[in-house]
Amino acid sequence: MRYAILAAGAIAIVLVVSFMVFAHYVMEGHPVPTTSLDQVAEGMKPHQVERLYGKPTRITESADGSEDWLYSSPYRWCMVSVEFTPTGKVAHVIHDH
Numbered sequence: 001m002r003y004a005i006l007a008a009g010a011i012a013i014v015l016v017v018s019f020m021v022f023a024h025y026v027m028e029g030h031p032v033p034t035t036s037l038d039q040v041a042e043g044m045k046p047h048q049v050e051r052l053y054g055k056p057t058r059i060t061e062s063a064d065g066s067e068d069w070l071y072s073s074p075y076r077w078c079m080v081s082v083e084f085t086p087t088g089k090v091a092h093v094i095h096d097h
């Protein structure tokens with residue numbers, strides 16, 4: 001009986017630690033390289049953004065020719081969105097964290 005309680009306690013500890021590691025992964029990371037996170041600025045061209053952030057997860061084109069580049073990763077809370085003007089320059093960067 002005592003061993004059963006000890007085993008249950010050990011399993012509970014493993015579950016809590018696993019959850020904390022997973023929660024840390026979900027909450028702390030960004031879908032773009034941390035070193036280049038703050039380097040995309042207004043007026044940049046798409047190829048400059050791609051060099052810093054890599055290929056976007058999804059591109060949404062609007063009728064006026066503007067584009068919205070979305071960066072996300074599975075199970076991550078953080079999303080980064082780069083909006084381009086119809087002339088192909090960064091209008092703004094939204095870091096939703």
Ligand SMILES: [Zn+2]
Pocket residue numbers: 029030031078079095096097
């Ligand atoms: Zn972030």
